[in-house]
Amino acid sequence: YQNFITWFGHLAKGEPFTALAYLSIALVVITVLKNGFRFLAMNFMVLIRNRSIQEIRQNVYQRCLDLPIAFFNNERKGDLMSRMSNDVKEIEFALMVSLEALYFQPLNIILFMVALVMLSAKLTLYILLFLPITALIIGLIGRSLRKRSTRNQELLGKVMTAYDETLGGIRIIKAFNAAGFFSQKYKEQDEAYTRNNIGVQRRYDLASPMSETIGIGVSALLLWLGGSMVFRNELDPEFFLTYFAIFSQLIPPFKAFSNALYAAQKGIASLDRIQELVTAPVTVEDPIVAEVPVFNNNIVLKNVGFGYLDGAKVIDGFDLEIKKGQTIALVGPSGAGKTTLTDLLARFYDVTDGGILLDGVDIRKFKQDDLRRLIGIVNQENILFNETVRNNIALGMPKTPLEAVIDAAKAANAHEFIMEMDHGYDTEIGERGGKLSGGQKQRLAIARALLKDPEILILDEATSALDSNSEKAVQQALEKLMSSKTSIIIAHRLSTVIHADVIIVLDKGKMIEKGTHNELLEQKGMYFNLIQLQQLLSN
Ligand SMILES: Nc1ncnc2c1ncn2[C@@H]1O[C@H](COP(=O)(O)OP(=O)(O)OP(=O)(O)O)[C@@H](O)[C@H]1O
Ligand SMILES: [Mg+2]
Structure with missing residues (x-):
């Protein structure tokens, strides 16, 4: 320090030109250092800023999925x-x-x-x-x-x-x-x-x-x-x-x-x-210690009750045993609770009363992913994504070979119209499948379920948008699949449910009739009336 003072004293007193030179150099050095470090600091800031924002975005997205x-x-x-x-x-x-x-x-x-x-x-x-x-x-x-x-x-x-x-x-x-x-x-x-x-x-x-x-x-x-x-x-x-x-x-x-x-x-x-x-609450939760679902015997719905957040019971005191391999049909007026019931099965919502047991184990004890791996759904809304036809059919299974996708599409009577599209299976179908007709969307959704080949098949008005010819063709493919699987079909067009093992008539959330087609006809109840009405219409 003493040396520095002496040196500085010399500098200030002695040679004015040297002093000037030192000063100029110092100015440049200091500025270079300042801006160099400033640049480094900003580099670092940019990193912090972008990475923290990225983390927020990804958290939000992930949360939406959960x-x-x-x-x-x-x-x-x-x-x-x-x-x-x-x-x-x-x-x-x-x-x-x-x-x-x-x-x-x-x-x-x-x-x-x-x-x-x-x-x-x-x-x-x-x-x-x-x-x-x-x-x-x-x-x-x-x-x-x-x-x-x-x-x-x-x-x-x-x-x-x-x-x-x-x-x-x-x-x-x-x-x-x-x-x-x-x-x-x-x-x-x-x-x-x-x-x-x-x-x-x-x-x-x-x-x-x-x-x-x-x-x-x-x-x-x-x-x-x-x-x-x-x-x-x-x-x-x-x-x-x-x-x-x-x-x-x-x-x-x-x-x-x-x-x-x-x-x-x-x-x-x-x-x-x-x-x-x-931090929005996840109301349908995975258990901390999960059991692995096995399905060898039956699904039992025990006194199941459910109401949406805002009101009255939509499903009330519902009891049913579905044996493995059976085909169950749910029929009944619009708003009776048919879709809701299948949503409960897939745990899109949890029951508010009673329970649903898979081989005796409450389905709330499984991880949702594990449970849903067993289930294939064709919905009333055929949700498609802004993706290729192939990726829409092989949803969640990106490694599926093209041959398997084509087989599923053929069974769903969709292969022909897919091949007529500009790029066949690689055609992008637009947002929500906007470039397709209603029936075409439905056939892709069916192909998706056929490809998944699930243990439990849920068909909610799956063929309602098809003309009679394609419905017949698709119905055959579905029946082939249903014969070896457990399936739940919902249909207003009763001709598609008459072969079911058990037909259930649902009204205002309650089961009011249950039996085979012939049994229910003999009862001369609501099912009988519905059948008569539809036969009248078709004659
Ligand atoms: N997200 C929801 N929030 C509140 N209420 C709902 C919701 N979804 C359906 N509901 C109500 O639950 C009842 C049963 O609906 P659900 O969709 O199960 O009927 P559905 O039997 O499938 O009828 P459809 O034959 O017309 O498809 C209806 O009264 C409906 O208004
Ligand atoms: Mg419905």
């Missing part, structure tokens, strides 16, 4: 989309603005404060008296900012929902001339969002002028107090100037810090919404 179906009945899709896009963006912005400032500015502020205290503890104390007031103002604005930001994200979710619904139903909106209605509804939601957003941005814009005003206010006070001390000869003027110069260095970090606080508040509002999604 959440039970009931969750999605109650949430609006647009809002979920908005959380994934807008809220995540807000968090990213907050991270970008505040990460650096919230870590480094306090350090800056503390260093300057230490210098100020060392120069004059008394003056510094005066300044510190303003701290609580400043903190209060910043806190109040921050809180209101956070509340409004939460509301903002909710409103944006509604806007996105309106947009999503419109895109999904565009054909019906046009057909029913409902564009005016939807346009009005959209405008209202957009207006509410825009107003709230203006409020948020105004508060946010308040941050910078506010902190600058506070800073200058404190400076003026300092000038007055310190100046008076100088005039009273209590303070050395040079000393005061130094003090004031250092103090003025405090304002930019203070401003950056309070700006960062506001950005963080907005980010936290969004983070709360993400948190809400990630």
Whole structure:
């Protein structure tokens, strides 16, 4: 250190040119170092920012896959989309603005404060008296900012929902001339969002002028107090100037810090919404210690009762034994609870009363994946994905050889129309299979179930969209599969269920008749009436 002082003394006193040269070099070296490290720091920040955001996104996505179906009945899709896009963006912005400032500015502020205290503890104390007031103002604005930001994200979710619904139903909106209605509804939601957003941005814009005003206010006070001390000869003027110069260095970090606080508040509002999604309760849970499902004997539904979240029982006191290999048909009026019953079997929902036993073991003791591996479903809605025909049929089984896919498609009477498509099995079928006809979608869904070759087959109106010829062909393939499997078929067209081992008539969630086709005809009850009605219609 002593050496350095001597050397510096020489430098300053002696050769002016050497001094100048050293100074210039020092300037360059310092700048290169500063910017080099700054670049490194930013590199690191970019990494932190992107990787943390990625983790949030992936958590949200994974969570959506884990959440039970009931969750999605109650949430609006647009809002979920908005959380994934807008809220995540807000968090990213907050991270970008505040990460650096919230870590480094306090350090800056503390260093300057230490210098100020060392120069004059008394003056510094005066300044510190303003701290609580400043903190209060910043806190109040921050809180209101956070509340409004939460509301903002909710409103944006509604806007996105309106947009999503419109895109999904565009054909019906046009057909029913409902564009005016939807346009009005959209405008209202957009207006509410825009107003709230203006409020948020105004508060946010308040941050910078506010902190600058506070800073200058404190400076003026300092000038007055310190100046008076100088005039009273209590303070050395040079000393005061130094003090004031250092103090003025405090304002930019203070401003950056309070700006960062506001950005963080907005980010936290969004983070709360993400948190809400990630911590939403999983009502259909896998057990901690799971048993492995075996199906050798039977499925027993014991006094099964179920109601959706919001109301009355949809299934009530339902008892049934399904022996392995049997074909069970569920018939009954629309809204009777047929689909619900099969949903319970696959644990899309858990029963609220009673239990469902597979070979004597309650199905809640299995992992959902293990249970569903046994079950193949063709639904009332034939859900297809924006993928190739091949991947849609071999869903969840990406390694299936093409030959097997083709066999399944042939059995489902789908091979022919697939081959007529531009790229055959490699044709992309558009979002939700939008490029296909209703019957074509249904045949792909059947091919999917045939390929899975499950132990338990659930066919919910599986052939309802087919013309009589293709229905006959598909029905044959299905019957071949059903003869060796356990199956549950739901159909309004009763001609497809007459061969079932057991036919169950369901009405308002209760089993009211049970037997074979002939037995039920003799009972002359609801089934008999339905059959008569349909025969009348077809004659
Ligand atoms: N997600 C849901 N939330 C609340 N209630 C529902 C839900 N899904 C169905 N329901 C109600 O449960 C009852 C049974 O519906 P379900 O879909 O099981 O009838 P279904 O017998 O399959 O009728 P369909 O023959 O028309 O398909 C209906 O009254 C319906 O309104
Ligand atoms: Mg149904």
